[in-house]
Amino acid sequence: TQLLEQSPQFLSIQEGENLTVYCNSSSVFSSLQWYRQEPGEGPVLLVTVVTGGEVKKLKRLTFQFGDARKDSSLHITAAQPGDTGLYLCAGSQDNYGQNFVFGPGTRLSVLP
Amino acid sequence: KAGVTQTPRYLIKTRGQQVTLSCSPISGHRSVSWYQQTPGQGLQFLFEYFSETQRNKGNFPGRFSGRQFSNSRSEMNVSTLELGDSALYLCASSLPATSGRQETQYFGPGTRLLVL
Numbered sequence: 001t002q003l004l005e006q007s008p009q010f011l012s013i014q015e016g017e018n019l020t021v022y023c024n025s026s027s028v029f030s031s032l033q034w035y036r037q038e039p040g041e042g043p044v045l046l047v048t049v050v051t052g053g054e055v056k057k058l059k060r061l062t063f064q065f066g067d068a069r070k071d072s073s074l075h076i077t078a079a080q081p082g083d084t085g086l087y088l089c090a091g092s093q094d095n096y097g098q099n100f101v102f103g104p105g106t107r108l109s110v111l112p
Numbered sequence: 113k114a115g116v117t118q119t120p121r122y123l124i125k126t127r128g129q130q131v132t133l134s135c136s137p138i139s140g141h142r143s144v145s146w147y148q149q150t151p152g153q154g155l156q157f158l159f160e161y162f163s164e165t166q167r168n169k170g171n172f173p174g175r176f177s178g179r180q181f182s183n184s185r186s187e188m189n190v191s192t193l194e195l196g197d198s199a200l201y202l203c204a205s206s207l208p209a210t211s212g213r214q215e216t217q218y219f220g221p222g223t224r225l226l227v228l
Contacts, residue, residue: 042116042202042219043155088155099168100217102147102155 003027004091004103012109016078021106023072023089030092032072033100034063037086046074079110114138116205116220124226130191133223137184137205143167144186145217146178149200158201161186190225198227 005024013019023032031050035043047056049065049072056063060083062075076083086107090100117136125131137144145168146158157170161180178188184205190197201224204217 041221042204044219045216048216090155099157099160101157104154 003101006103006106010107015112018077020075023103025070028069033090035088081110081112084110116218118203118220118223122224125193126228129193132187132189135186135203141205142184143206145204146188147202193227195227200224
């Protein structure tokens with residue numbers, strides 16, 4: 001049983017479309033991170049959220065941490081082929097922000 | 113600043129053999145973590161080393177072990193390989209975390225291990 005669930009598992013969209021991917025858990029996290037992993041590479045950190053209800057924006061990407069700190073969403077506006085990759089969420093339950101557990105990921109494909 | 117490097121990038125072994133993977137962290141980083149990534153289980157934490165000491169350990173059998181050297185470079189070893197050990201093994205380095213402060217993990221490109 002995964003501590004973190006991500007949905008959808010796969011997503012294929014056309015360039016210019018908007019999309020939202022979700023990261024859900026029944027557990028509370030002290031912090032939650034989103035990563036993007038491209039083929040042949042390791043994950044790259046996009047954002048860390050630590051406060052319930054927090055919203056962070058990174059260009060066309062908007063991240064939200066749920067009020068109860070159990071879930072998070074990533075919204076991409078006007079997706080581009082360069083957004084293609086595996087999006088992973090990772091949650092930490094300790095005060096040092098370590099010991100992250102990862103979700104299974106959402107594999108996004110943006111077609112030109 | 114050079115990123116995290118892992119060697120080798122690809123490896124093929126047979127069941128029963130053992131393997132050693134190497135990770136060189138970003139200069140100045142003293143914490144090194146290892147992860148196993150498979151299509152079925154996703155990214156799972158193996159262990160973390162800081163100042164040559166294993167600080168945290170995931171839920172993997174004793175066949176998986178690691179160590180860290182005084183220059184913060186780390187190795188992980190898998191003995192008596194099984195088919196299910198085929199995976200991408202990722203190393204991540206970071207500055208040591210302090211209470212209330214998030215330290216970013218920087219991942220290497222991984223070593224892809226295939227066990228036949």
